[in-house]
Amino acid sequence: MLSQILGQAKKHLSLIPVFVFIGAGSTGAGLSIMRLALFNPDVSWDRKNNPEPWNKLEPNDQYKFFAVNRDYSKLKKEGPGF
Template identity: 55%
Template sequence: MLALLRKQLSTHPALIPLFMFIGGGATMSMMYLARLGLKSPEVCWDHKNNPEPWNKLDPTHQYKFFDINTDYSKLKKDRPDF
């Protein structure tokens, strides 16, 4: 399979950027999914020790990937303690 791919790329070098962009896009999408699964407060992998991890977050904790106008250091707590 790999030998066939190498033969195709050597005879058609215009396919090299196509494979590079498809590979880069697949890599970036897998990295983003891994980040969502590991860093997002809505995802709970350990249901026995900490079933609600979103309740233990500080209100100044930035968990969004990109936010333009919010200064997280000046936020006040707007939810009760449980």
């Protein structure tokens, strides 16, 4: 399969950017999924010692990948502690 892709790229040089962007896109998608699986508070890898990791979040913890105009370090607790 790789030889077929390289053969097509040699024949049609305009396909090289397409192959690069498809490869970079799939790599970025894989990294994004890996980040969600490892650092998202909704995912529990250790059910025995930490069955509900989302309950241990503080109000000033930032768990979003990108927060627009939000400084979580200055956020005060808005509700009761359970």
